[in-house]
Amino acid sequence: DTAVSQTPKYLVTQMGNDKSIKCEQNLGHDTMYWYKQDSKKFLKIMFSYNNKELIINETVPNRFSPKSPDKAHLNLHINSLELGDSAVYFCASSPGGTSGGIQYFGAGTRLSVL
Amino acid sequence: AQSVSQHNHHVILSEAASLELGCNYSYGGTVNLFWYVQYPGQHLQLLLKYFSGDPLVKGIKGFEAEFIKSKFSFNLRKPSVQWSDTAEYFCAVKMTTDSWGKFQFGAGTQVVVTP
Numbered sequence: 001d002t003a004v005s006q007t008p009k010y011l012v013t014q015m016g017n018d019k020s021i022k023c024e025q026n027l028g029h030d031t032m033y034w035y036k037q038d039s040k041k042f043l044k045i046m047f048s049y050n051n052k053e054l055i056i057n058e059t060v061p062n063r064f065s066p067k068s069p070d071k072a073h074l075n076l077h078i079n080s081l082e083l084g085d086s087a088v089y090f091c092a093s094s095p096g097g098t099s100g101g102i103q104y105f106g107a108g109t110r111l112s113v114l
Numbered sequence: 115a116q117s118v119s120q121h122n123h124h125v126i127l128s129e130a131a132s133l134e135l136g137c138n139y140s141y142g143g144t145v146n147l148f149w150y151v152q153y154p155g156q157h158l159q160l161l162l163k164y165f166s167g168d169p170l171v172k173g174i175k176g177f178e179a180e181f182i183k184s185k186f187s188f189n190l191r192k193p194s195v196q197w198s199d200t201a202e203y204f205c206a207v208k209m210t211t212d213s214w215g216k217f218q219f220g221a222g223t224q225v226v227v228t229p
Contacts (some may be wrong), residue, residue, distance in 0.1 A: 004157075033217075040221070041152075041202050041221070041222045041224070042219075042221050042222065043158075043204060043219040043222070044219075045216060045217065048216065056216055090157065090158065092158075102148070102160055102163060103160075103217060104160075105150075105157040105158040105159070106157055107156065107157045108157055
């Protein structure tokens with residue numbers, strides 16, 4: 001079983017569209033994250049949820065809205081897609097707390113905005 | 115500002131050569147340190163981690179890293195690389211006081227191993 005699974009793996013869409021990326025983890029972790037990896041491979045955290053509660057919200061446009069229906073799921077909805085949103089989006093999860101919290105990553109969603 | 119810097123953006127070396135990738139951070143408190151690897155087209159996987167204790171930590175696939183507190187460094191090493199080590203390598207730092215696990219990643223180092 002895949003520990004952190006993201007769907008879809010590839011997403012090609014037109015500017016101005018609205019799209020969602022889903023993430024599910026079966027590790028029983030309390031904390032989930034969304035990262036954006038740009039074309040230069042730079043990884044930047046966007047959001048983090050702990051037990052369905054938003055705890056990290058970096059400087060991300062309002063067009064990006066995370067939703068966590070339960071602690072095993074963290075979805076990312078993007079409104080009015082722009083060319084600059086093209087990137088690979090990674091979901092991750094960790095046990096959280098001060099124990100160290102290794103993060104486990106999903107396979108990524110490659111978003112291409114045309 | 116807190117930051118993580120990786121010294122090399124691109125490294126090209128031959129099989130059997132030794133590899134060392136530098137990582138420095140600028141956090142003032144106690145940290146947890148990680149190296150992740152991203153093989154072409156794949157997700158990030160944990161190579162090794164340092165939480166406390168012996169500053170020399172061993173990870174998977176023959177990698178090791180040394181935490182030098184006085185230098186704020188956590189360099190990754192492998193004595194003899196293989197073609198399959200071609201990947202992007204990321205250093206990451208998390209403050210131990212941060213309950214929510216906010217990682218700061220370095221910019222990554224692309225390693226290409228030629229046959």
